[in-house]
Amino acid sequence: MNRTNHPHNTEINVAGNLVGGKKIAVMAGPCSVESREQILSIAKDVKKSGATFLRGGAFKPRTSPYSFQGLKEEGLELLKLAKKETGLPLVTEITSMEYLDEYIENVDIIQVGARNMQNYELLKQLGKTRKPILLKRGFSSTIEELLMSAEYIMVEGNENIILCERGIRTFENFTRNTLDLSAIPAIKKLSHLPVVVDPSHGTGIWWMVEPMALAAVAAGADGLLIEVHNDPENALCDGIQSIKTDKFASLMQKLKLIVESLGREI
Amino acid sequence: MNRTNHPHNTEINVAGNLVGGKKIAVMAGPCSVESREQILSIAKDVKKSGATFLRGGAFKPRTSPYSFQGLKEEGLELLKLAKKETGLPLVTEITSMEYLDEYIENVDIIQVGARNMQNYELLKQLGKTRKPILLKRGFSSTIEELLMSAEYIMVEGNENIILCERGIRTFENFTRNTLDLSAIPAIKKLSHLPVVVDPSHGTGIWWMVEPMALAAVAAGADGLLIEVHNDPENALCDGIQSIKTDKFASLMQKLKLIVESLGREI
Amino acid sequence: MNRTNHPHNTEINVAGNLVGGKKIAVMAGPCSVESREQILSIAKDVKKSGATFLRGGAFKPRTSPYSFQGLKEEGLELLKLAKKETGLPLVTEITSMEYLDEYIENVDIIQVGARNMQNYELLKQLGKTRKPILLKRGFSSTIEELLMSAEYIMVEGNENIILCERGIRTFENFTRNTLDLSAIPAIKKLSHLPVVVDPSHGTGIWWMVEPMALAAVAAGADGLLIEVHNDPENALCDGIQSIKTDKFASLMQKLKLIVESLGREI
């Protein structure tokens, strides 16, 4: 992933959408798929507002074994349905090799979550595929370690990697994590891979998502991962950091102005 | 400083320049004043590029007693001269009450550095003046603690306070500090005081200053504190995080485009 | 793992050795198995000095894919040989389910490394066995999260869990990690599970291993995990934090005195 051996930015083709080029990728959707109605309604709304990918969790790694773990296979089926209805490519997290074939066949970008950033067995398996991988920075991993984990995927032959900054652990507890936007210029300097930012997990507070999303793009991010929900108060996970669909629409308006002032597109 | 008791943003009038309003304040200059030639040449260059304040250190608190401690009184004289020649208001750090009268008479914004954010005796003395105070967040202080320190100044009667995010200490050591841009929306939510950002100390790396300056403004900052030097390689302090005067000029061009896309001025 | 539902300390029987009782468990050995001569010589030396378990890595998860990854199956064979020759029960890390049966048959305590503390798929599989598990705290996981990960193992039915403090990530970089000894009383208060401490990874500096090992036991630890090497200068991994066999012998002498002053045994 070293920039010196590979001076030009890598542009990854995901079902016809280039990630890492002039166009900003916007991956929006709920923390987890909860029902047919929920995912279809959110998918249609974010598509209407200009999202280019649908994000949503089917298999959810949670700190406590007693928390909602996702709808699993059923969630994956509902995501496929939402893709069919909206045409939005899917981004969803993988937590076990058990479902790899399922993911290869139906998912457009396979996400490796923060907790699995150093699960090298998983990374090596994904390296043997040619699927685009969204590799999230561990909440306490250095930028160097994130790039080393990407290397675990690349040495196996898969160069379709999108890196994601999603906040790191610090002493500050006003926010859930501290979103480290300096990771964007750092990664751009060291590597040729695209970088996206997740302001939802990065702050853990819905009213911070808009300002941090605008800041991420101003700092050079190639895309955003945003949690959007139609009913945050009753979301089964991360409601407090999800924005409503109308808030997402207005965010996209402001984003458009900044993106254009930077000479990029959305 | 509580937003609930005071819903409107506070705009601070510094020698005719409002900080905290529609206009972005740009405070630029060297880490420390080194010579007559140096400060005059930098002051003229940043003025030409659009800076609205001249920053520069005369008294430098340094981690080691053996590091350059600043030109002290002589540095202050040189700053006054640069102000006379360019008309730029001065922002410079105070480290001891000993020179308070000097500062009140000649300095436009008195800076309290990160190391003194919880030096309550100093804060109380500054609270007794009516000078604008630039209060920097301690590199390991929470947003809550920064606001509490501002309160130490306000209870004495001085409400002319500008808060400054300048990076916090984290495990990540690629950067000198981790610039916490989420502090901007957080402070805006909790308080009515203006917020400026120092991307130079916040990252410690000159090539990160531009992207992080753009990001800070996109996140809602009211101003920037930027280290500019005419000869960073030979700077007596912080050369590695200072940008050259021509780089500052191009930063101002890009900044202008983003600021306008946000409906603000510069 | 909650203390309130289970007031007494859990004592785990590992091949006849109780962990979590009056006796302090000392798990010593090299970071990784390098050769027949190396592992046999170290095993005999630590046994002679009073170690009660042999630790050593066969499968090594490393930050970089280009670092030594361990002797793998061959390493496991050499560990079995060392166990046969010394009678010391084995503690070694598992990184993939692929070798689970091998581990169940030959390893006495299966270690889950810091990087896999939140690899829930792995934890659930280990929960289905009845093997003693040594669960290391992630280098950036809270005490709460460590206990939650233990819960992932317990809900599947395996209650033979030993928790391990091995240092957390902080801004301090004099040490590799900051060994959080307050985790010992914290875990003892919240849970009934045994706690061991790894001062080798916890500090990353060989000359800190002795004082921190003594401190850990004074704070109430039930055991220690110590990296010992016969030739640290040429170790294939972690040489700088490994102590020589003679240093380990003198550490055991000092440890004996403190352990007795606490009314415990070694």
Next chain:
Amino acid sequence: MNRTNHPHNTEINVAGNLVGGKKIAVMAGPCSVESREQILSIAKDVKKSGATFLRGGAFKPRTSPYSFQGLKEEGLELLKLAKKETGLPLVTEITSMEYLDEYIENVDIIQVGARNMQNYELLKQLGKTRKPILLKRGFSSTIEELLMSAEYIMVEGNENIILCERGIRTFENFTRNTLDLSAIPAIKKLSHLPVVVDPSHGTGIWWMVEPMALAAVAAGADGLLIEVHNDPENALCDGIQSIKTDKFASLMQKLKLIVESLGREI
């Protein structure tokens, strides 16, 4: 303070008590002086249990200007009275030069609190005296920076410095701070100055004070700073981290056994 220029440990003579030698110094008392009855009763109790110094705050730097700031001059008078009645030398914090003469005349060890560790003006003034100084590590300062701050005092000629580890800021919030006991061997390696540990502020939890005090001594600390109160529930500050006088008595019993097992005295 460099060990290489000064191989032997510095022993500081405080009113006849050597700090930094074979004997462990125990500095005990309330967070702040609250009343004649309170300070006299606590002073007598800790003296009876074996404390060798009386600690107590008269001037309290607090995060909020609205919190109790100490009894100030009156508190100092009450400390002098307690010293007269018990013969215990005094350790108390200075926050302003205004009272320096008062402190020089009546206080035996002048404490510089964590918030003022980099208040260089204060350090330089204290360097001009010959009083023993207890320099606390800033809650986010590196070991290196603590030693550099000690250097600010020494360059002015005062070598009577006792360094104090009192916990650092980390992501872990089960404890108020993370007590970094590895700072003890680190400081002992780099410097010849005595090191004491404050487990009360270091953990912020009264039931952790005993295990961490024992651990600190096992790791090589030359002394302890312990908050003791006769009525923690109603203490005006830090009640939650203060131990009762009877708990302090039993702590001293256990401490004695460990100290002797280490070949030291108390």
